Amino acid sequence: xxxxxxxxxxxxxxxGHGPQSSRAVDGITLEIAAGEALGVVxxxxxxxxxxxxxxxxxxxxxxxxxxxxxxxxxxLIGAPQRHLEAVRGKRIAMIFQDPSSCLNPVHRxxxxxxxxxxxxxxxxxxxxxxEALRLLDQVGIAxxxxxxxxxxxxxxxxxxxxxxxxxxxxxxxxxxxxxxxxTALDATxxxxxxxxxxxxRRDTGMAMxxxxxxxxxxxxxxxxxxxxxxxxxxxxxxGAALFSRPCHPYTQxxxxxxxxxxxxxxxxxxxxxTVPEPGSVPTGCRFAPRCxxxxxxxxxxxxxIQAFDxxxxxxxxxxxxxxxxxxxLPKAAE
Amino acid sequence: MTPLLExxxxxxxxxxxxxxxPFSAKALLRAVDGVSFRIQPGRTLGLVGESGCGxxxxxxxxxxxxxxxxxxxxxxxxxxxxxxxxxWRTLRxxxxxxxxxxxxxxxxxxxxxxxxxxxxxxxxxxxxAERRERALSVMEAVGLQRHLLTRYPHELSGGxxxxxxxxxxxxxxxxxxxxxxxxSALDVSIQAQVVNLLLDLQERLDIAYLFISHDLRxxxxxxxxxxxxxxxxxxxxxxxxxxLAEPAHPYTRALVSAIPTVGSKRExxxxxxxxxxxxxxxxGCSFHTRCPFATAxxxxxxxxxxxxxxxxxxxxxxxxxxxxxLVA
Amino acid sequence: xxxxxxxRLLRAALTxxxxxxxxxxxxxxxxxPALLILSVDAPPDAIAAFRKAWGLDQxxxxxxxxxxxxxxTGDFGKSMRDGRPAIDLVMERVPATLAxxxxxxxxxIGIGIPAGIYAALHRNTFADRMTMALSVAGFTMxxxxxxxxxxxxxxxxxxxxxxxxxxxxANAILPIITLGTAGAAxxxxxxxxxxxxxxxxxxxxxxxxxxxxWRRVISHHALPNAAIPTVTIVGFMVGSLxxxxxxxxxxxxxxxxxxxxxxxxxxxxxxxxxxxxxVIAAWMVMANLAVDLAYGWLDPRVRxxxxxxxx
Numbered sequence: 001x002x003x004x005x006x007x008x009x010x011x012x013x014x015x016g017h018g019p020q021s022s023r024a025v026d027g028i029t030l031e032i033a034a035g036e037a038l039g040v041v042x043x044x045x046x047x048x049x050x051x052x053x054x055x056x057x058x059x060x061x062x063x064x065x066x067x068x069x070x071x072x073x074x075x076l077i078g079a080p081q082r083h084l085e086a087v088r089g090k091r092i093a094m095i096f097q098d099p100s101s102c103l104n105p106v107h108r109x110x111x112x113x114x115x116x117x118x119x120x121x122x123x124x125x126x127x128x129x130x131e132a133l134r135l136l137d138q139v140g141i142a143x144x145x146x147x148x149x150x151x152x153x154x155x156x157x158x159x160x161x162x163x164x165x166x167x168x169x170x171x172x173x174x175x176x177x178x179x180x181x182x183t184a185l186d187a188t189x190x191x192x193x194x195x196x197x198x199x200x201r202r203d204t205g206m207a208m209x210x211x212x213x214x215x216x217x218x219x220x221x222x223x224x225x226x227x228x229x230x231x232x233x234x235x236x237x238x239g240a241a242l243f244s245r246p247c248h249p250y251t252q253x254x255x256x257x258x259x260x261x262x263x264x265x266x267x268x269x270x271x272x273x274t275v276p277e278p279g280s281v282p283t284g285c286r287f288a289p290r291c292x293x294x295x296x297x298x299x300x301x302x303x304x305i306q307a308f309d310x311x312x313x314x315x316x317x318x319x320x321x322x323x324x325x326x327x328x329l330p331k332a333a334e
Numbered sequence: 335m336t337p338l339l340e341x342x343x344x345x346x347x348x349x350x351x352x353x354x355x356p357f358s359a360k361a362l363l364r365a366v367d368g369v370s371f372r373i374q375p376g377r378t379l380g381l382v383g384e385s386g387c388g389x390x391x392x393x394x395x396x397x398x399x400x401x402x403x404x405x406x407x408x409x410x411x412x413x414x415x416x417x418x419x420x421x422w423r424t425l426r427x428x429x430x431x432x433x434x435x436x437x438x439x440x441x442x443x444x445x446x447x448x449x450x451x452x453x454x455x456x457x458x459x460x461x462x463a464e465r466r467e468r469a470l471s472v473m474e475a476v477g478l479q480r481h482l483l484t485r486y487p488h489e490l491s492g493g494x495x496x497x498x499x500x501x502x503x504x505x506x507x508x509x510x511x512x513x514x515x516x517x518s519a520l521d522v523s524i525q526a527q528v529v530n531l532l533l534d535l536q537e538r539l540d541i542a543y544l545f546i547s548h549d550l551r552x553x554x555x556x557x558x559x560x561x562x563x564x565x566x567x568x569x570x571x572x573x574x575x576x577x578l579a580e581p582a583h584p585y586t587r588a589l590v591s592a593i594p595t596v597g598s599k600r601e602x603x604x605x606x607x608x609x610x611x612x613x614x615x616x617x618g619c620s621f622h623t624r625c626p627f628a629t630a631x632x633x634x635x636x637x638x639x640x641x642x643x644x645x646x647x648x649x650x651x652x653x654x655x656x657x658x659x660l661v662a
Numbered sequence: 663x664x665x666x667x668x669x670r671l672l673r674a675a676l677t678x679x680x681x682x683x684x685x686x687x688x689x690x691x692x693x694x695p696a697l698l699i700l701s702v703d704a705p706p707d708a709i710a711a712f713r714k715a716w717g718l719d720q721x722x723x724x725x726x727x728x729x730x731x732x733x734x735t736g737d738f739g740k741s742m743r744d745g746r747p748a749i750d751l752v753m754e755r756v757p758a759t760l761a762x763x764x765x766x767x768x769x770x771i772g773i774g775i776p777a778g779i780y781a782a783l784h785r786n787t788f789a790d791r792m793t794m795a796l797s798v799a800g801f802t803m804x805x806x807x808x809x810x811x812x813x814x815x816x817x818x819x820x821x822x823x824x825x826x827x828x829x830x831x832a833n834a835i836l837p838i839i840t841l842g843t844a845g846a847a848x849x850x851x852x853x854x855x856x857x858x859x860x861x862x863x864x865x866x867x868x869x870x871x872x873x874x875x876w877r878r879v880i881s882h883h884a885l886p887n888a889a890i891p892t893v894t895i896v897g898f899m900v901g902s903l904x905x906x907x908x909x910x911x912x913x914x915x916x917x918x919x920x921x922x923x924x925x926x927x928x929x930x931x932x933x934x935x936x937x938x939x940x941v942i943a944a945w946m947v948m949a950n951l952a953v954d955l956a957y958g959w960l961d962p963r964v965r966x967x968x969x970x971x972x973x
Contacts, residue, residue: 043521058870081876089873102868105963106886115882116872142607151962156608164868171873186384187548188605191592195604213522216594243596257526259551261578261593267533268555270526274491290523 003073004031005174005207006055006092011067011077013047013054023281024050026231027067034174037201037208039218039239041254042228045275048211051228052177056092057084090120093168097180099160103152109136109163110148113170120171135166138203140196158189165196175207182217194221215258219243224311227251230276230286237312245322247306247314249291252325269327285317293318293326336411337372338542339429339510344369344395344405346388350613363613365391367566368405375509376536378543380557380574382550382589386612388566389546393512396544397429398422427457430503434515436495440487447473447483450501457506472501475538476531493524497531504535512544517552529555550593554578562586565612565620568639572646582648584625619651627652670954674947681943682733685936686726694718716742716932733940739933743926748933752922752941756904758828759911759918762837763903769842770899774849775892781850782857783880793850800847809840809913826915837914841907845899849892856891860884890961897953901946 013025025047032038042048053059055069055076069076071091076084088094096102104112113132117123123131129148136144139162152160161181168176178197182190198221201208212218218225218239225242227235227250235248246252256269273290276282282289288298295317303317312322320326346366366388373379381389394400396407398414407414409429415421430453433439440449450472451465460468470480476497487495496516503511513532517525529552535541547553553560554574561571562585570583581587588603605624610616619637622628631651639647696712697704713719716739717728732739738748781793816836817825824833860866861884869883870876899906908920915921919938926934957964 043523053867056871058867085873085875087873088871094868094871096864096868096871098864101864104865104869104883104887106890106961107883115874119873153963158608167872186609187550187589187592188384189608190594191604192606194594214594215522215596218594219596220594254522255596257523258596259526259529259555261551261554261590261595265533265555265558265574267530268526270530271523272527274493274524275521 005034005036005072006032007068007070008051008055009068009070011051011054011065011069013050013059013066014064015062017062017064021064024063024231025054026281028228028233030226030233030236032175032207032209035205035207036224037210037222039222039225040209040211040228041213041215041218041225043213043275045230045277046228047231048228049179052094052179052209052211056088056094056177057081058088058094089116089168089173090171091173092175092177093171093173094177094179095161095164095168095181098157098184099164099181100152100155100157100184102164103160105152107151108148109150109152109155113148113163113167116167116170131170132166135169136163138169139163139166139200140192141166156189157185158192161185161193162196165193165200169200169204172204173206175209176201177209177211179211180213181210183213190217197221215243215254227254230281232286233315234287235314235316237308241309241312241322245308245312246325247308247312247320247322248287248316249293249318249320249326250287251314252320253290253327256325256327291326292329293320335374337408338375338410339373339396339544340408340411341369341371341392341396342406342408344392344407345403346391346395346400347403361613363611364388364566364615365612366395366402367615369561369563369566369568370405371561371568371571373510373542373544375542376540377559378536378545378557380553380560381544381546381563382548382553382560383563384548384589384609386565386609387563388612389563390514392563393431393514393544393546397426397431397512399431423457427453427459427506428509430506430508430511432499432503432511432513432516434518436492436499436519437487439499440495442487445484445486446478446490446498449487450498450505453502453506459506468505469501472505475504475535476501491524492520493527496520496524496528500528500531500535504539504541507539508541510542510544512546514546515548516545518547518549525552532556550578550589562589565609565615567620567649568647569621569649570646571639571648572642572644576644576646582642582646582653583621583650584627585621588624619649667955667958670951674951677947677950678940678943679730681947682730682936682940683726685939686729689932689935690722690725729936733936738937738940741926741934742931743929743934748931748937749941751934752919752937755917755919755922756941758916759904759907759920761834762841762907762910762916762918765834765838766841766845766907767899767903769838770845770849771896773842774846775853777846777850778853779857779885779888781854782861785858794854797847797850800843801851803844805840805844805909806913808843809836809910812836812840813913826913828916833914833916837907837910837916840910840913849895849899852895853888853892857884857888859891860887863887886960890957893953893956893960897949897956900952901949903949904945905942 008028008030011025011028012023014021014023016022028051040048054063054065065077067077071087076087110132113135114128117128117131132148133144136147141147141159141162155163182193185193194217197208210218210222222239224238226233227248229250235242235246235251242251243255246255253269253271257271259268271290276286282299284300285298285303288294291298298317303315305313305315306319307313308322344366345368348363348365349360350363351360369392371379381392383389395402398407398417401417409425415425447469451469454460454465454468470483473480473483478494478497478501482490490498517528520528532543533556536543543556545553545556557574559572560574560577561568562583564585570577570581570586577586578590581590587601588605591601591603603626607624610623616623618634619632622632625632629652635651637649637651639649640653641647696709696718700709700712717725736749740746741748741751777793781790784790813825813836816823823835827833866879866884869879904919907918908923911918911920912924923938926938
């Protein structure tokens with residue numbers, strides 16, 4: 001395998017100090033190759049966003065970060081602000097869930113795009129204007145010249161997300177982190193934005209981390225998937241393998257809980273219980289209290305990594321045959 | 335069979351200003367523009383569409399929470415009494431609402447037991463001692479443990495709060511629940527729990543649901559029938575299985591194709607642009623500006639709902655020219 | 663923008679008319695100036711003559727119309743006490759008041775805003791807690807208490823500054839500090855919370871994610887947004903430039919608008935009180951108008967707000 005573009009190793013994020021601290025991310029190890037699309041799936045509190053905010057130094061000061069995040073071999077955790085600023089937007093760009101509130105309400109779209117272009121590409125005003133037009137055109141915004149003079153509130157959520165993507169492209173980054181980029185958007189607009197991300201990646205060859213709670217969104221848009229639960233990685237595999245032969249009970253449960261359009265009206269497989277509150281996570285395997293195949297060992301000891309093939313690993317005490325769903329066991333049917 | 339609830343040609347219009355200043359011309363925002371449907375006892379009608387299509391407004395109209403600009407709601411063939419009257423309040427016991435945001439719908443200063451029993455106090459049903467018993471019994475029905483009775487909303491998880499909201503709606507033994515995006519704020523693994531709960535409750539208590547959601551996958555699981563709305567009008571309506579498995583209206587087809595799925599890929603229709611504003615509804619078929627199949631007729635004539643052989647209704651001029659294929 | 667300004671201007675005019683009417687009604691309803699000025703046991707024909715001279719014998723609506731009519735031309739009548747035009751009496755007091763309130767405003771803005779920004783950027787540090795503790799002390803203390811405290815320290819004990827009067831610029835120092843302290847405290851709290859709210863907005867994180875230096879995120883992204891709510895409070899303070907020193911002027915015996923107001927109300931000098939209220943109201947309305955326009959200038963969302971009404 002080539003040197004990874006980004007290598008995360010043992011990343012741990014705690015919020016607060018001492019007994020009140022809560023662990024949002026607990027020992028994540030992940031790699032992304034150049035040009036690759038990685039999906040990160042998890043529910044709220046899984047640490048899927050915090051991981052990447054920590055990598056870019058975008059968390060508030062009360063967050064304590066340990067472990068290592070290397071970009072082309074160069075350490076980002078604990079790196080000086082100036083180094084991080086040179087990485088943000090330029091090497092690694094990020095787009096977020098609610099595009100309309102991620103753009104500054106008092107500045108025109110053109111100004112905000114121009115700011116990024118001047119910063120990352122050193123363009124003068126004229127050149128930045130021309131490039132801003134080209135970028136808006138690239139992200140499929142019609143009537144780009146007029147839009148440059150608009151304020152974010154004059155644009156729909158979908159258009160604002162296109163602007164955010166244009167702004168992310170301004171630095172010609174090697175990696176785009178898309179944090180729930182379509183969650184706040186309507187279905188048909190979500191389809192447009194996902195389509196746009198595909199075409200932008202085709203044009204630029206940049207790598208992408210697509211963070212989503214929606215397995216469907218991830219399934220259609222990435223090469224490899226990492227599933228997170230309560231701050232830990234639970235399963236990692238190429239997309240096809242993960243969706244056809246999931247090994248971790250949590251992944252299996254998520255897939256089974258996903259309603260299908262085909263077939264009749266039916267009960268869904270529901271994972272019982274709730275996601276643990278940060279600060280009161282179980283010792284041992286964090287999914288154990290909700291898992292239908294958990295035994296006493298699961299609750300107390302940290303689960304080992306089970307490798308199924310070169311790229312498919314599940315972090316679980318039980319070795320579950322790929323493709324066999326634990327949720328079909330009588331015990332799982334409540 | 336007499337429908338439990340019937341909406342007849344409902345309209346709800348708002349006057350809005352078109353410009354920035356208070357003297358600019360007013361335009362008519364057609365939030366709901368001629369919507370009719372029936373809900374049979376113990377059945378579920380799923381109302382789907384994107385934001386701004388008028389589905390939430392339709393839900394409020396159905397309960398008489400806001401008066402229609404035109405059209406009417408009939409409950410078991412009787413016209414809906416005016417909001418605020420004694421007759422309406424009596425009826426409201428039997429028609430309840432469940433909102434999207436459980437934390438916003440709950441009072442953070444009251445223990446949940448009191449909040450669940452609150453409708454009984456409002457409707458002056460049951461004595462205080464009996465209220466507690468009734469609260470405990472609906473809590474059990476929605477899967478909340480007894481000891482939670484004295485807890486406060488912030489002490490509960492999102493899924494539990496949604497159960498509290500459901501319990502509160504159920505305590506007056508309603509015949510119909512209007513659920514407006516009841517699970518959108520919940521985590522994926524919790525959504526399935528609540529969907530299953532809704533199905534169980536319907537089976538046991540024979541409640542009808544008007545289930546409003548933007549999530550077609552969830553609507554598919556809970557609904558017997560679905561109605562798809564676009565810009566204040568129903569564009570397709572029929573058995574859920576038929577409509578979502580083989581959508582006929584181009585908008586429904588686009589919506590279904592926009593659902594990201596794990597597994598096999600179906601037809602893909604990518605719509606361009608954003609939906610027009612309901613204050614500026616295009617003439618003719620309001621979908622023609624984004625429809626890949628629109629013709630001159632679509633731009634001028636408003637299509638009405640026409641029945642198809644399988645019993646569904648579709649408002650599309652070209653629906654009989656099936657199968658319409660996208661020219662690549 | 664022009665339409666936005668016009669609609670605000672119309673509203674301002676209506677407000678002034680409302681204040682004029684209100685002043686007229688309240689003053690007529692609260693006692694007979696003839697009896698008050700001439701005293702109750704004045705001879706009846708003297709009272710009748712006084713009433714005739716000041717137009718008080720006419721029906722109320724006629725008095726109202728002529729009052730409005732004259733006011734529109736800037737004529738508020740003559741002082742019932744010394745016969746000089748009321749508006750002149752008022753206007754000659756304005757500079758004295760502004761000599762206190764303008765430096766005080768500079769103090770409020772110059773100390774309050776930077777302190778608030780600093781506190782917001784160093785949240786939960788010692789400096790933040792100190793600033794906020796001082797600010798609470800500053801705005802909870804009534805201004806007459808602070809004034810007396812300052813007099814006690816700087817005039818009585820230390821003997822550095824005069825306690826009252828207006829003979830020299832040194833006389834203005836204590837009143838200015840008194841006025842400025844409470845305002846700066848309010849300003850600091852307001853700015854801190856506005857800034858903190860903005861710092862929590864997603865666009866601040868997005869601006870950082872863009873690669874901008876923190877300094878630029880603050881100066882170009884956070885501050886312009888925090889300025890929007892802060893303008894409200896600055897506008898409020900500008901609005902009180904004319905009439906905001908009543909208590910302080912009384913304590914320090916400063917011959918400004920405030921003292922004139924107190925004495926002419928006590929004397930039932932209708933014309934002067936009306937003129938005073940008009941000047942104060944007109945100034946406040948203008949300050950409000952300036953705030954509204956500043957909003958439109960700072961916040962593009964206000965400029966294009968579309969009003970929706972029920973049907």
